[in-house]
Amino acid sequence: xxxxxxxxxxxxxxxxxxxxxxxxxxxxxxxxxxxxxxxxxxxxxxxxxxxxxxxxxxxxxxxxxxxxxxxxxxxxxxxxxxxxxxxxxxxxxxxxxxxxxxxxxxxxxxxxxxxxxxxxxxxxxxxxxxxxxxxxxxxxxxxxxxxxxxxxxxxxxxxxxxxxxxxxxxxxxxxxxxxxxxxxxxxxxxxxxxxxxxxxxxxxxxxxxxxxxxxxxxxxxxxxxxxxxxxxxxxxxxxxxxxxxxxxxxxxxxxxxxxxxxxxxxxxxxxxxxxxxxxxxxxxxxxxxxxxxxxxxxxxxxxxxxxxxxxxxxxxxxxxxxxxxxxxxxxxxxxxxxxxxxxxxxxxxxxxxxxxxxxxxxxxxxxxxxxxxxxxxxxxxxxxxxxxxxxxxxxxxxxxxxxxxxxxxxxxxxxxxxxxxxxxxxxxxxxxxxxxxxxxxxxxxxxxxxxxxxxxxxxxxxxxxxxxxxxxxxxxxxxxxxxxxxxxxxx
RNA sequence: CGGGGUGUAGCGCAGCCCGGUUAGCGCAUCUGGUUUGGGACCAGAGGGUCGCAGGUUCGAAUCCUGCCACCCCGACCA
Numbered sequence: 122x123x124x125x126x127x128x129x130x131x132x133x134x135x136x137x138x139x140x141x142x143x144x145x146x147x148x149x150x151x152x153x154x155x156x157x158x159x160x161x162x163x164x165x166x167x168x169x170x171x172x173x174x175x176x177x178x179x180x181x182x183x184x185x186x187x188x189x190x191x192x193x194x195x196x197x198x199x200x201x202x203x204x205x206x207x208x209x210x211x212x213x214x215x216x217x218x219x220x221x222x223x224x225x226x227x228x229x230x231x232x233x234x235x236x237x238x239x240x241x242x243x244x245x246x247x248x249x250x251x252x253x254x255x256x257x258x259x260x261x262x263x264x265x266x267x268x269x270x271x272x273x274x275x276x277x278x279x280x281x282x283x284x285x286x287x288x289x290x291x292x293x294x295x296x297x298x299x300x301x302x303x304x305x306x307x308x309x310x311x312x313x314x315x316x317x318x319x320x321x322x323x324x325x326x327x328x329x330x331x332x333x334x335x336x337x338x339x340x341x342x343x344x345x346x347x348x349x350x351x352x353x354x355x356x357x358x359x360x361x362x363x364x365x366x367x368x369x370x371x372x373x374x375x376x377x378x379x380x381x382x383x384x385x386x387x388x389x390x391x392x393x394x395x396x397x398x399x400x401x402x403x404x405x406x407x408x409x410x411x412x413x414x415x416x417x418x419x420x421x422x423x424x425x426x427x428x429x430x431x432x433x434x435x436x437x438x439x440x441x442x443x444x445x446x447x448x449x450x451x452x453x454x455x456x457x458x459x460x461x462x463x464x465x466x467x468x469x470x471x472x473x474x475x476x477x478x479x480x481x482x483x484x485x486x487x488x489x490x491x492x493x494x495x496x497x498x499x500x501x502x503x504x505x506x507x508x509x510x511x512x513x514x515x516x517x518x519x520x521x522x523x524x525x526x527x528x529x530x531x532x533x534x535x536x537x538x539x540x541x542x543x544x545x546x547x548x549x550x551x552x553x554x555x556x557x558x559x560x561x562x563x564x565x566x567x568x569x570x571x572x573x574x575x576x577x578x579x580x581x582x583x584x585x586x587x588x589x590x591x592x593x594x595x596x597x598x599x600x601x602x603x604x605x606x607x608x609x610x611x612x
Numbered sequence: 613c614g615g616g617g618u619g620u621a622g623c624g625c626a627g628c629c630c631g632g633u634u635a636g637c638g639c640a641u642c643u644g645g646u647u648u649g650g651g652a653c654c655a656g657a658g659g660g661u662c663g664c665a666g667g668u669u670c671g672a673a674u675c676c677u678g679c680c681a682c683c684c685c686g687a688c689c690a
Contacts, residue, residue, distance in 0.1 A: 125651075153682080205690070278688050285689080338690055346690085361690070428649050467650040474650095485649055495649080 125475070129409050133353040140403060141282045144412050144476050154280040154287030158396070161476065162283075164420035165399055166290065170270065172322050172418070173292065173394065176314050182266045182294060187248050189271075190239035195247035198372035205339020206243045209276040211287075213239040241274040246340065246365070246391055249295045250373040257297060257387055260379050264307075265297040283400035284357075284612050291395035297387045299379060301366075304388035305343075308364040311392040312345040315360035323398065324415040324528035325349050325405050326535050327359060328558070328607055330583030335567050338391075342366035348582040348607060350535045351404040354556020356582045356609035359401055362392035400612075405531055412477025413500055415527050416520040423449055423516060424478045425458045428466045428485035435460065438484050441509065445482065445494070448513040454520065474499060479523050480516055500526050541605070548596050548608075552577050558609050560588070562602035564595035573597050573608070582607045 125143060127135040141147055146162030149155075158166065174184070190213060196203045217233035242248065249267075256262060274288045294311060298304040312329055319325045327347035337344040341363040349359045370376070370386035379385055406413040416422050425446060427438040439460060446456045457478075459469055466483065473481055483495040494512055497504040500523050507515050538557030542548050548561060563569060563581065573596075574580050584606045593602045 209689075275689085332690075336690060341690090344690070358690075363690095430648065462648095465648050465650090465652065467648080467652080469651090470649095471651045483649070487649070 125471075126409060126411065129352070129407075136409075137400075137404060138282065140407055140411060140475075146399065146403075147282050149282070152287070154277060156282050156286050156288075158290075161420065162399060165402070165414070165418060166396055168418045168420060169322075169398055170292075173314075173318055174268075174270075176318060177268050177292075177294065180266075180310060180314060182268045182296075184270065185267045186269055186271065187245050187252065189242055191242050191245070191248045193238045193240055195251060196240060198247065199340045199368055201368075202246065202340035202372075206275075210243060211241040211274045211276055213241065242271075243273055243275045244391075244393070245269065245271075245273075245293055246295065246369050246389075247373070250369040250375060250389070253295075253297055253370075253387070254373050254375045257375055257377050259377055260299045263297055263299045263377065263387065264303065266294075266307075267296065268292055268294040281400075281612075283396055283403070285397070289396045291393050293391060293393040296390045297370075297375070298390070299377065299385075299388070301388050304366075304390050305364055308343070308345060308362045308390045308392070311390070312347065312360070312362040315362065315392070315394060316347050318394075319347055319349065319359055320528065322415065322417045323402055323405075324417075324524060324531060325359065325401060326528065326532045328583060328585050330585040330588070330607060332361075332583055333567070333570055333581045333606070335570055336581060336583075338363045340365060340368050341391075342368070346583050348558075348609075348611075349401055349405060350538060350558055350609070351401070351612070352534065353404070354538060354610075356558065356607075356611040357397070357401050357404065358582070358611065359398060360392070360394040363390060365389035365391060406527055407477065410471075410502070411475030413527060414477035414479060416479045416524045419477065419479050420455065421457045421473075421476075421478050422454050422520060423456045423480045423482060424469075424473045425456065425482045425484065426466055426469045426473075427458075427460050428483055430486070434486055434489075437489055438486075441489060441494075442482075442484055445484075445509065445512050449516060452513050452517050454517065470497075474502075480519055482512070482516075498523055500530075542596065543593070545596055548579075549577060552579050552610060556610065558582070558607055560585075560605040561596040561608055562593035562604075563606045563608075564598045564600040564602055566598075569595060569597050569600075577610075579608045579610050582609050582611060 127139045129136040144161065145159045147156045147158045150157045214235055215229045215233045216235060217230040218227040219230040221228045253265060256265065270292045272288055272290050277285050277287055280286050296307050298307060316327050316329050319327045327349045329345065329347055332344035332346055338361060343364040345362045347359045349357050351357055367386040367388060369389050375387045376384050377387055403412060425442045427435055427442060429435040429438055442458050446458050449456045470481065477499060479499050481497045488494050492509050493506050494509050495504055495506050496516065498519060540551055540557060540559055542551060542559050542561045548559060551559060570581055584604065588604050588606065590603055593605065594600065595602050
């Protein structure tokens with residue numbers, strides 16, 4: 122069947138790449154590592170944005186915008202932060218070009234060198250905290266609950282469309298608080314917002330937990346993450362929320378007077394989620410026919426395709442189609458009626474399957490005669506014929522069912538591929554053969570974590586919040602451990 | 613940065629080893645017609661600095677030298 126896509130089970134990486142290109146989500150650009158996000162891919166991002174934005178607003182946040190450029194010196198203020206990002210920064214050194222005296226084209230004008238180089242933001246903590254210094258004097262100025270939608274640049278050695286690109290789109294929340302407790306509470310609140318979004322909108326089951334010291338955000342006291350499992354058994358970090366303590370307040374000298382008149386440094390959090398989520402959407406749900414979009418994030422939820430032999434038939438069908446579309450739209454659904462004469466119905470069927478449209482309606486002469494429509498659901502590819510006048514009610518319920526079904530399918534996959542392992546031999550063998558999540562004991566040291574990574578390429582994805590206390594022995598060192606942690610190979 | 617590979621039409625490739633006159637194939641595109649309930653068919657047409665520069669030769673996509681770009685593996689990567 123799917124002769125236009127590489128088979129998922131034969132070459133997962135190629136299948137992913139093919140799908141991104143063929144479903145017209147994105148493509149590589151003239152700039153190495155940077156992608157062009159095409160209209161259909163961007164429409165998915167807009168759905169993600171709209172939903173998350175409303176969730177941020179509902180939890181008291183507001184949007185703002187800070188500069189793309191960050192003075193180099195800002196980075197060195199926080200030692201761990203600069204260490205973490207130094208190796209992947211794009212740097213602006215000049216501000217002018219001039220014609221090449223030796224030939225055609227232009228060269229960088231050497232006389233236009235910047236006094237201080239500017240870093241293209243890989244993340245905005247430093248530029249934002251530099252502003253917060255001016256905004257915060259008193260506990261009355263707190264909390265500050267700001268989010269920013271923007272692009273960032275991280276000069277990655279090796280890139281993949283959506284999963285790791287040199288430039289990507291994201292949101293980054295940066296909050297300032299009077300107390301440690303409040304900041305920690307914010308950090309937890311936001312990882313919960315991400316998990317809620319992932320599970321209820323992306324239909325993506327996730328594991329919430331703490332990052333180990335080695336995997337923590339550069340400059341954070343604590344990093345919380347949601348980890349998702351992809352269909353090839355690899356983990357994907359889907360969102361992170363950081364408790365930054367007073368690190369950035371100290372680096373940028375942001376102090377405030379508390380209620381008792383005492384001077385103290387401000388407590389910070391930051392949290393982010395990126396276009397990588399589109400990669401997660403693909404790798405978690407898509408199949409050999411193409412994308413499978415959860416209805417809540419699908420730019421088109423229902424597509425109507427007419428089947429006709431001549432213009433008279435098309436006219437009749439169009440009348441019925443437009444009526445159904447109006448009914449579906451009135452009920453809040455996003456509908457496209459594709460009456461283009463440039464492609465045959467079969468081509469359209471395959472194309473909308475490739476693009477993951479949750480529900481397809483086909484209307485032909487047979488249906489007009491019988492007062493019916495044929496509907497097909499993308500997740501299971503099942504077709505049924507229903508009475509035309511029940512379409513709105515039926516499809517409305519069907520979209521809900523598809524949303525649920527995709528989530529259940531992903532949950533079952535996650536459950537089947539999460540294994541409790543107690544011996545090193547099993548650990549290695551499962552990683553090599555089955556992949557997936559592994560819950561195993563760890564002695565808590567960075568040394569052991571590093572050795573496990575070296576030998577197996579598996580990392581600690583997180584220490585799940587809900588991992589129960591139990592006596593055990595470290596999978597690698599045999600030393601005592603009180604909790605299982607989540608291991609996996611990851612993207 | 614180390615190892616390997618590839619640059620030929622919008623995309624995917626053949627031709628190169630063994631030099632030869634008009635550089636070919638599939639997809640896509642355009643025109644006309646027949647089609648339309650699962651990726652249509654027939655006929656015709658358009659589209660090329662053969663990555664760049666130099667060299668060898670009567671003659672270079674093909675051989676030689678240099679350069680550039682990209683891809684894969686490794687290193688690197690919250």
